[in-house]
Amino acid sequence: GDSVTQMEGPVTLSEEAFLTINCTYTATGYPSLFWYVQYPGEGLQLLLKATKADDKGSNKGFEATYRKETTSFHLEKGSVQVSDSAVYFCALSSGNTPLVFGKGTRLSVIA
Amino acid sequence: EAQVTQNPRYLITVTGKKLTVTCSQNMNHEYMSWYRQDPGLGLRQIYYSMNVEVTDKGDVPEGYKVSRKEKRNFPLILESPSPNQTSLYFCASTSFPGQVRFGPGTRLTVT
Numbered sequence: 001g002d003s004v005t006q007m008e009g010p011v012t013l014s015e016e017a018f019l020t021i022n023c024t025y026t027a028t029g030y031p032s033l034f035w036y037v038q039y040p041g042e043g044l045q046l047l048l049k050a051t052k053a054d055d056k057g058s059n060k061g062f063e064a065t066y067r068k069e070t071t072s073f074h075l076e077k078g079s080v081q082v083s084d085s086a087v088y089f090c091a092l093s094s095g096n097t098p099l100v101f102g103k104g105t106r107l108s109v110i111a
Numbered sequence: 112e113a114q115v116t117q118n119p120r121y122l123i124t125v126t127g128k129k130l131t132v133t134c135s136q137n138m139n140h141e142y143m144s145w146y147r148q149d150p151g152l153g154l155r156q157i158y159y160s161m162n163v164e165v166t167d168k169g170d171v172p173e174g175y176k177v178s179r180k181e182k183r184n185f186p187l188i189l190e191s192p193s194p195n196q197t198s199l200y201f202c203a204s205t206s207f208p209g210q211v212r213f214g215p216g217t218r219l220t221v222t
Contacts, residue, residue: 034211043201043213044154089154098144098169099203099211103153 002027006090006102013080013109021075021105023064023090031092033057033066033073034099038087047075047088080109113138115204115214123220124192132187132217134202142205143185144169145177147198148216154201160185192221 007022025031032051036044048057053068062077073090090102115136124130136143144159146169156169160179174196176188189196202214 036213043215045213046211098156098159099205101146101154103151 002031002092002094002100004090004092004100004102006088006105008103008105009087010106010108013107015082015109015111016079017109019075019077019080019084019107021088021090021107023073023075023102025071025073025090025092027071027092027094029094030068031094033064034091034093035062035064035073035075036089036091036101038089038104040086044089080107082109082111085109113212115202115212117200117202117214117217119217120215121218123222125222126193127191130189130192130219132189132200132202132219134185134187134214135183136185136202136204136212137183138204138206138212139182140204140206141182143179144203144205145175145185145187146201146203147171148201149198157187157200192219194221197221 004025034049035047037047038044048059050057050066053066056065064073064075085108087104087106089104091099093099118133141162145157146154148154155171157175158169158177160166163182166177197220200217203211205211
């Protein structure tokens with residue numbers, strides 16, 4: 001079945017550092033790919049998405065590009081802030097199927 | 112405002128005492144689901160519903176029941192809770208393709 005593998009955390013960075021969180025997937029067909037973010041004490045929120053190969057999703061300075069050839073959707077941000085501290089989930093959806101999530105990566109940004 | 116609401120947000124109960132966590136959405140979505148989030152395991156789907164009176168098991172359905180008598184509500188029922196059901200629970204509502212909105216979460220502790 002479909003699955004998502006993302007890098008294990010926790011990831012600790014200093015403010016203004018470059019962030020990469022790796023995400024790879026296996027799926028039949030052509031899934032849509034997502035990154036969700038969970039801030040402390042809150043539910044999950046959609047951060048960005050891409051629905052077809054080579055699409056780039058972006059939001060709040062974060063970016064991820066749908067790479068079909070490497071089955072990847074890595075999350076990047078050029079300069080993280082303390083307020084970016086959260087748990088990040090990579091996910092996929094194939095057509096009318098439920099979201100499949102990765103296990104989440106906790107990011108801590110220190111001033 | 113489009114939203115998914117869950118109640119209660121926090122619950123401490125004892126083994127064997129039946130409980131219900133309510134979930135309601137105001138977006139007229141057909142697809143709703145329940146997830147549990149546990150450290151190191153990420154988000155795992157418990158049950159989902161494609162429409163009124165249509166429910167199906169997710170990855171970890173044991174010990175849970177759901178019902179979908181009307182489109183907006185999708186309660187999660189624990190007939191006889193056990194300590195291994197201590198977790199953070201999220202209800203989600205989906206419009207295809209892949210636009211998922213999560214509730215704020217219910218933290219359940221079973222002693």
